[in-house]
Amino acid sequence: xxxxxxxxxxxxxxxxxxxxxxxxxxxxxxxxxxxxxxxxxxxxxxxxxxxxxxxxxxxxxxxxxxxxxxxxxxxxxxxxxxxxxxxxxxxxxxxxxxxxxxxxxxxxxxxxxxxxxxxxxxxxxxxxxxxxxxxxxxxxxxxxxxxxxxxxxxxxxxxxxxxxxxxxxxxxxxxxxxxxxxxxxxxxxxxxxxxxxxxxxxxxxxxxxxxxxxxxxxxxxxxxxxxxxxxxxxxxxxxxxxxxxxxxxxxxxxxxxxxxxxxxxxxxxxxxxxxxxxxxxxxxxxxxxxxxxxxxxxxxxxxxxxxxxxxxxxxxxxxxxxxxxxxxxxxxxxxxxxxx
Amino acid sequence: xxxxxxxxxxxxxxxxxxxxxxxxxxxxxxxxxxxxxxxxxxxxxxxxxxxxxxxxxxxxxxxxxxxxxxxxxxxxxxxxxxxxxxxxxxxxxxxxxxxxxxxxxxxxxxxxxxxxxxxxxxxxxxxxxxxxxxxxxxxxxxxxxxxxxxxxxxxxxxxxxxxxxxxxxxxxxxxxxxxxxxxxxxxxxxxxxxxxxxxxxxxxxxxxxxxxxxxxxxxxxxxxxxxxxxxx
Numbered sequence: 330x331x332x333x334x335x336x337x338x339x340x341x342x343x344x345x346x347x348x349x350x351x352x353x354x355x356x357x358x359x360x361x362x363x364x365x366x367x368x369x370x371x372x373x374x375x376x377x378x379x380x381x382x383x384x385x386x387x388x389x390x391x392x393x394x395x396x397x398x399x400x401x402x403x404x405x406x407x408x409x410x411x412x413x414x415x416x417x418x419x420x421x422x423x424x425x426x427x428x429x430x431x432x433x434x435x436x437x438x439x440x441x442x443x444x445x446x447x448x449x450x451x452x453x454x455x456x457x458x459x460x461x462x463x464x465x466x467x468x469x470x471x472x473x474x475x476x477x478x479x480x481x482x483x484x485x486x487x488x489x490x491x492x493x494x495x496x497x498x499x500x501x502x503x504x505x506x507x508x509x510x511x512x513x514x515x516x517x518x519x520x521x522x523x524x525x526x527x528x529x530x531x532x533x534x535x536x537x538x539x540x541x542x543x544x545x546x547x548x549x550x551x552x553x554x555x556x557x558x559x560x561x562x563x564x565x566x567x568x569x570x571x572x573x574x575x576x577x578x579x580x581x582x583x584x585x586x587x588x589x590x591x592x593x594x595x596x597x598x599x600x601x602x603x604x605x606x607x608x609x610x611x612x613x614x615x616x617x618x619x620x621x622x623x624x625x626x627x628x629x630x631x632x633x634x635x636x637x638x639x640x641x642x643x644x645x646x647x648x649x650x651x652x653x654x655x656x657x658x659x660x661x662x663x664x665x666x667x668x669x
Numbered sequence: 670x671x672x673x674x675x676x677x678x679x680x681x682x683x684x685x686x687x688x689x690x691x692x693x694x695x696x697x698x699x700x701x702x703x704x705x706x707x708x709x710x711x712x713x714x715x716x717x718x719x720x721x722x723x724x725x726x727x728x729x730x731x732x733x734x735x736x737x738x739x740x741x742x743x744x745x746x747x748x749x750x751x752x753x754x755x756x757x758x759x760x761x762x763x764x765x766x767x768x769x770x771x772x773x774x775x776x777x778x779x780x781x782x783x784x785x786x787x788x789x790x791x792x793x794x795x796x797x798x799x800x801x802x803x804x805x806x807x808x809x810x811x812x813x814x815x816x817x818x819x820x821x822x823x824x825x826x827x828x829x830x831x832x833x834x835x836x837x838x839x840x841x842x843x844x845x846x847x848x849x850x851x852x853x854x855x856x857x858x859x860x861x862x863x864x865x866x867x868x869x870x871x872x873x874x875x876x877x878x879x880x881x882x883x884x885x886x887x888x889x890x891x892x893x894x895x896x897x898x899x900x901x
Contacts, residue, residue, distance in 0.1 A: 353719045353728075354704065355876040356806035469870055479809050479851050481870065523678040525685040525724075570692060571807070571814075573719030573726025575683045597721050597807035597814075605680025608731075630736050633681030637731070663716055663730025 331411040333460065335493040336444070341401035341550075343475040344464050344483035344495070347394040347661045352470045353596045359576070360474035360482065361592050362399055363455055363551060363615030366513055366644050367419040369658040371397055371459035374416035374436045374508055394661050395463025395498070396473035398489070400456040402618065404447020405489065409439040413497060414461035418512070420453030420616060435509035453515075454618040462499025477551075478593065513644070515613040517623040519589075519606050522630050524578060526569060526601035534561050535603065538579075539625055543587065547619040551593040554617055560585030563601050571599040577606030577614070579625075589614055607633035608662075609640045637664065674699075674747055676740055677724075682731045684740055686747060687724040692816065696723045697804050701881030702750050703743075705760055712742050720880040721805045722814075763800065763883040766848065768839050769894035770796075770861035777858035781824045781841060793888050795819045796846070796860065803882040811850035811868040811876040815884060818846045830856035837862045837899070839886070848884075850876075861888075864899035 335342075347368070348361020362368035377395040398405060404422045417424050417433040424431050425446045431437055433456075439445060447456060466473050466484055475483025484493060527535075543558035567581045574580070578590045580600040589606060590598075591614055606614065607628065617623065628636070641664060645655045659665065677685040686703065689696035704720040707727075714734025719726040729739045770793045771778040782789045801815040808814075818841065826842045831854060834840070838849045840857030849855060850867035863886075867877045878884070895901045 351717060352810075352876075353717050353726075354806065354880065355810060356808065356812050357810045357876075470875065476810075479853070481810065481851075522681045525677040525679050525687075525726075527678065570690065570722045570724075571805070572685060572687075572721045572724045573679075575680055575726060575728055577680060595808060596719055597805060602679075605683070607681045628681075630678075630681040630731070634731050634735075637681075664732045 330465070330499075331409060331413045331497045333413070333495045333497060334408045334410065335405060335489050335491055335495070336408060337406040338489040338491055338493070339400050339403040339405050339447075342405050342489040343399050343477060344396050344466055344489070345399045345474045346396040346463075346472055347658065348474050348592065349470050349472040350661075353573070356596055357470055358476070358594050358596055359592060360476050361472065362397075362457065362474075363592050364419055364457070364612040365658070365662065366612040366640070367455075367615075368397060368399070368457050368459070369644060369655055370434065370510055370513070371416050371418040371457040372463075372658065373655050374418070374434065374510065375459035376414055376436070376461040377459065377463055394658060395459065396466060396483075397457050397459035397464065398495075400447060400458065402454060403449050404456050405458065406444065406446040409441060409443045409445070411441045412438065413443075414438050415445070415459060417447060417456060417458050419456040420450035421512075422450050422456040423448040432509065434512050436507045450618070453616040455615050460497045462497050465496040465498040476593070515616055517613070517617075517621060519610050519613065519623055519625050520628045520633065520636065521579065521604035521606050521625050522628060522633055524602035524605045525572060526563075527603045529563055529565070529601050530561065530603045531564060534563070537561060538587065538603070539627055542622050542624055545617045545619050545621045545623070549617070549619060551591060553591050553594055554589040554614055556587045556589065556623075558587075561587060561603070567601040568599055569601050571597045574598050574602070575605060577608070577611050578602045579604040579606065591615075607636065609633065609637040673751070676744065679726060682736070683726060683728045684736065684743075685724050685726050686743060689723045692722050692804065694802055694816070697802065697816075697881070699750070700725050701761065703747060704880060706746055706750060707743075712739070712746070714739060715743070721807070761881040761883065763885060764878060765885045765887055766863045766865050767889040767894065767897060768797075768861040768863045768886045769891050769899065770888055772891065774862035774891075774894070774899075775839070775860040777824075777840075778860045781822055781858050781860055784824050785822050787821065792822055792860065795822050797886045797888055801846070801884045801886075803878050803880055803884060805880045806876070806878065809849075809851055809853060811878065813847055813867070813878050813882075813884065815846050818844060820844070824858045826856040827858065830854050834859065835862065835900070836868075837864065837866070839863060862894070862899065864894050864897040
């Protein structure tokens with residue numbers, strides 16, 4: 330089996346997949362990639378099409394998605410020990426293979442001994458590096474994702490470090506060709522639906538939140554994106570009896586600062602949540618970097634479902650060969666692709 | 670009978686069933702029984718649920734089940750549970766956790782005793798007396814939010830949290846008591862440690878407790894703690 334040896338890890342590179350499902354009740358946050366669309370594309374381009382699974386199966390029985398490397402702001406440099414097929418997507422990180430520039434969003438193959446270097450993100454925040462066969466790390470609660478705070482899952486429960494050797498799950502595949510897809514372009518408008526404490530906020534506060542521009546605070550990470558801008562006052566304080574938190578929940582702290590809670594969030598929390606970002610817009614949050622500005626707009630759950638359908642069609646693109654992999658990824662998210 | 674629960678929106682693929690607005694065993698019983706019902710007899714399209722003090726967050730796959738249909742299905746379930754005689758989750762169990770109190774395993778027990786105006790032996794007695802309810806799990810995998818701490822030994826948290834608290838540590842933080850399943854930073858006052866692993870990735874079910882269970886602490890001597898697998 331081929332290995333990928335980390336020469337320089339970048340500041341925050343972790344092994345992730347589509348995350349954990351079914352264990353929120355046990356206090357496990359889902360973890361998993363922050364930008365699902367780009368992770369889906371990286372895996373698809375790297376040739377990771379999973380066998381078709383029947384519809385309506387229990388989520389827990391769907392095989393885990395292939396694990397890849399999520400890189401934050403700065404990519405990794407590493408050496409392939411044997412011929413390996415891989416692909417890079419996500420943030421605009423310039424890539425070289427043996428010092429020659431190579432394209433992202435394209436199936437690439439390295440020879441044994443080849444050195445891949447993924448650079449600093451010109452735009453966006455997180456890049457994805459997928460290998461044919463995925464990264465071979467043990468499953469924990471059905472996922473290979475790293476839970477850094479608790480030291481669970483992924484590569485030894487931590488971010489990657491110099492000298493780490495990642496085992497790749499399969500060897501080189503010669504018939505992959507060199508497919509490519511267009512990079513995804515994200516706007517910075519986040520559609521939201523009402524959250525559990527929506528009615529605790531006055532009309533003015535809601536209007537204020539929806540009409541304000543917010544800036545991404547440097548104190549943002551995989552747990553959540555902290556937003557600088559208009560403070561939102563909650564009548565009677567924002568403390569609540571702790572309840573469950575779903576991905577994308579906007580929580581308002583005691584000081585009135587909004588925070589968008591993401592992959593490494595806690596499963597329960599004691600702050601009011603007036604809104605929740607719709608599922609289709611969550612991948613965009615994974616590309617927010619400190620200093621970016623964004624806005625919110627309210628939509629109905631029905632509209633959110635339509636947006637999700639449109640996104641699925643867009644992400645599936647026109648690359649036929651990668652379609653199985655994309656379809657499988659959506660199944661893991663609980664969606665079924667009905668095009669074609 | 671008027672509806673004694675509320676369904677709150679929670680985004681485009683989830684909703685919250687709220688049974689009350691206070692921390693109360695009877696309310697939590699209803700949360701636990703709904704969670705148990707959904708675990709035993711899953712509703713197709715409901716992919717996750719999170720039981721908390723007074724509410725259950727239900728996450729669905731909107732492609733398989735619309736929010737509207739999911740809310741009706743879960744509401745019917747709630748009604749059936751309310752009509753049946755037993756509100757308590759049937760599968761809740763009482764877990765006895767041996768704890769070595771004080772010494773190097775519970776560095777803050779003297780502080781807790783001084784704060785309460787009790788001796789350390791009295792702190793141990795007061796802490797081991799109640800049967801604690803696991804209201805919910807959260808904060809980290811398997812971390813139980815326990816209810817039932819005797820108010821005499823309520824103790825404010827550390828001003829500066831410790832960088833590392835060993836797994837198994839039993840602590841008091843304000844009005845709460847709990848056990849750290851994993852080593853982590855933390856600000857609770859440590860009074861002891863249990864050799865029982867609340868989280869163990871090697872187990873078929875890595876998380877020992879679930880919402881609706883009960884916990885009873887039992888004091889053990891250091892030798893016994895070590896014999897049971899605790900760190901010497």
